[in-house]
Amino acid sequence: MAHDDSRILVVDPVSRRQAAEGEVGEVWLQCDSAGLAYWNEPLVSEAVFGAMLDDGDGPFIRTGDIAYLRSGELFVVGRLADRIRLCGAYHAPQDLELLAERSHCGLRPSSSAAFTVDGVERPKLVIVCEIRRELMRRREKWPQMETAIRNAIRRVHLLPVDDVVLLASGSLPKTSSGKVRRNQCRTDYLNGTLPTADAHESRRRHGAEPATPSHY
Numbered sequence: 001m002a003h004d005d006s007r008i009l010v011v012d013p014v015s016r017r018q019a020a021e022g023e024v025g026e027v028w029l030q031c032d033s034a035g036l037a038y039w040n041e042p043l044v045s046e047a048v049f050g051a052m053l054d055d056g057d058g059p060f061i062r063t064g065d066i067a068y069l070r071s072g073e074l075f076v077v078g079r080l081a082d083r084i085r086l087c088g089a090y091h092a093p094q095d096l097e098l099l100a101e102r103s104h105c106g107l108r109p110s111s112s113a114a115f116t117v118d119g120v121e122r123p124k125l126v127i128v129c130e131i132r133r134e135l136m137r138r139r140e141k142w143p144q145m146e147t148a149i150r151n152a153i154r155r156v157h158l159l160p161v162d163d164v165v166l167l168a169s170g171s172l173p174k175t176s177s178g179k180v181r182r183n184q185c186r187t188d189y190l191n192g193t194l195p196t197a198d199a200h201e202s203r204r205r206h207g208a209e210p211a212t213p214s215h216y
Contacts, residue, residue, distance in 0.1 A: 006031035009053075009060065010069050013080065016054040024068045026080050028060035035061075082182055084116055086125060086159055093182060096153055100127050103152035104145045106135040111172050113185040124162035127153070128185055131197050133169040142166055142197065165189065168200035 007030040010019040019025035028051055037045035052058035066083065067076040077092060084091045096114035101107050111130035116123035127149055135141055146164040153161050173184040188194045 005033065007060075008074060010067055010074075011051075011053065011060075013062070016052065018053065019068070021069050021071075024066055024077060027063040027065040027067050027074070027076070029063055030058070030060050084114065084123075084125070086116065086123060091157060091159070096125075096127065096157065096159075097180075099152045099156055100129050100149045103148035106132050106138075106141055106145050107149075108132050108169060110178075111167075111170075113172060113180050113182050115182050115186045115189075117186060117190060119162070125153075125159060126163045126165065126186075126189060127161050128165045128167060128172065128189070128194065130167045130169050130172050136169060136197060136201060139201070165194055166197045168195050168197050171195035171200070 009028045009030075010023070010025040011017065011028045012019055012023075013026045035049070037049055048062050049059065051060045051062045053060070064080050065076050066078050066080050067074050069075075078094055082093050084093055084096070093114040097112040100112050100114070101109050108130040113128045114125070115128075116125055118124070129145070129149065131142070131145070145166060149164050150161045153159050173181040173188065175181060185194070
């Protein structure tokens with residue numbers, strides 16, 4: 001799993017204790033060939049490159065990846081910053097997104113984002129999904145999609161979905177390699193600039209050119 005000059009551990013980032021086999025935690029790396037710091041960022045460098053276990057072992061580099069070990073193999077499951085904490089537990093956004101996409105045949109695969117925004121009493125869960133192109137003009141189907149998304153996530157994760165946003169086909173913010181940009185989705189949601197299916201169809205009906213999808 002690792003070269004002779006490196007150590008890879010899965011660590012609980014709160015307790016700083018090494019996770020048991022099969023337990024999900026953050027990947028910490030110790031490697032002679034790794035970098036030592038960020039340029040002109042001493043505080044961030046100390047937090048990222050100077051991580052110590054609770055027993056004083058270290059320093060390690062905090063990768064920000066979350067994973068688990070099984071029979072000596074490392075299985076990466078996501079990013080620490082993307083985890084969603086709701087109802088006293090952590091949830092992987094990928095799990096919620098996959099459930100949403102599979103809840104209705106009118107939703108596009110690999111084209112959704114799950115994230116939270118600040119609420120009055122608790123964080124609010126938002127699910128953003130693209131509609132398949134052939135159903136963009138079938139507005140009567142849209143409420144069924146929203147209901148299917150809410151029901152699927154509540155049934156499996158017992159989580160209430162506070163808002164569902166249906167997007168025009170091909171408009172979800174992604175990187176050039178096709179990864180979902182959840183932080184950008186959150187920013188666009190808060191700014192009211194997500195390219196929703198409703199806005200897309202309104203522009204089409206009025207003869208305006210639909211907004212070009214932006215992949216940052």
